Amino acid sequence: MDGPKRILAIDDERINLRVIGGLLRNLGHEPVLTESFTEARQHLDATIDLVLLDVMMPETDGFTVAKKIREIPEVADVPIIMVTALTSKQDRLKAVEAGANDFISKPIDLTELRVRMGSLLKMKESQDEVKRYQAELEEMVAVRTSALKMALENVKESQRTILSAHLETIHRLASAAEFKDEETADHIQRMSRYCALLAAKLGLPDAEVDLVLQASPMHDIGKIGIPDSILLKPAKLTPEEWVVMQKHTIFGGRILGDSNFELLRVGEIIALSHHEKWDGSGYPKGLSGEAIPLYGRICAVADVFDALTSKRPYKEAFSNEKSLEIMRAGRGSHFDPRVLDVFLNDFDSVEKIQREFEM
Missing domain, CATH: 1.10.3210.10 (Hypothetical protein af1432)
Incomplete structure (x- = not known):
């Protein structure tokens, strides 16, 4: 992966955020630490490479937050890792239905965090590259097609x-x-x-x-x-x-x-x-x-x-x-x-x- 990634963490416990921030810095990434979806929404844009999302939050639980993130067009495909103490199959299925890509258990282990984030960040890099390529291709085709259309209009006139x-x-x-x-x-x-x-x-x-x-x-x-x-x-x-x-x-x-x-x-x-x-x-x-x-x-x-x-x-x-x-x-x-x-x-x-x- 090229360079540090911006990782958005959402957790209502400040001590948890401090721990997560330290782990992310240790891995060479830039943490963006927020205590609620309301606060996180101000940072959710195309520069965010991955979201670490706590499940158990009093204001809005992680399942609901994941669904809301998936409804935001510019970040709808951002990878989401649920940070949770829940282990039941029903809870994990609920997280997947809400839009989570992976899970990590509390307390967070540095090696596990690195491994689980690694594959998702590579996927995000590939998605971003495809988007850039498609945008460049569409622009190029539009310009060339427009130029050729104009040329052919002149041909028709002649x-x-x-x-x-x-x-x-x-x-x-x-x-x-x-x-x-x-x-x-x-x-x-x-x-x-x-x-x-x-x-x-x-x-x-x-x-x-x-x-x-x-x-x-x-x-x-x-x-x-x-x-x-x-x-x-x-x-x-x-x-x-x-x-x-x-x-x-x-x-x-x-x-x-x-x-x-x-x-x-x-x-x-x-x-x-x-x-x-x-x-x-x-x-x-x-x-x-x-x-x-x-x-x-x-x-x-x-x-x-x-x-x-x-x-x-x-x-x-x-x-x-x-x-x-x-x-x-x-x-x-x-x-x-x-x-x-x-x-x-x-x-x-x-x-x-x-x-x-x-x-």
Whole structure:
């Protein structure tokens, strides 16, 4: 644990408070000593790391005080240790129901106090770190999303006059989510052309093939809202980091959503659905089969192939043979069988695109 912690003690007996204060100082912590909940309430804020709470108090007993603490939003999750002479199962269950995390018996033993406080203070540190991380992430996403929304509003305005400039701006925005990693600089070029090839081979009209070509580069635009520490991590993500990474689909949908421009609407569909899987095990909605938009199913095949055959911070590039072996194993689970078959049956055209936009 880093540095001394602020420990709030509530006990109506001054001699008990003096003993507790001495023990806490001996352990290197800063005691905040109070004789009632009324007095303690003035000190209960986010700087308090743990509460030591006596059960037997004449004004308001410890069970009631614990419940009141849990009702205060800014300290609702602060660890509470009940200091009690009560030993019955019923009393301990009552304390847990009131919100206590642990118990320590009177008279207080220094070693027991250190051990019981230690685990709860580590838990509090972890909770505080998660809160700080979430706050920073939300602020960053809000700022970046706001900036991108403003940029896209300007793009929508320009569509009435200069379509080519509009498309170029969208491609530059898509590149903003990719430029951090030099190894993926050509990813959106290859991936968009793989998508267009699949769309054409699947029999989509020329206008839709062009839409897929122009919209697919926006599939990962939501990654601009993902912290670099996660996006560029040269190792396997933790479960918590993976939850954050998966949100790039939702961020992309929000950035591209609510547009009257067809290209952006298709981009939104692709951003939200390119990580869905045929068997329903994908994200963010767990769609399955033909409930997944066709554009997303097309993008899934193209995106995975390019990811497998490209170097990433966490892996080296796989050969085409190894990549196709992996993808065949995902036929009917990860990928729409029909779309994957079209991809495999015209792999010469895929390799031609691959060579044209080599890294």
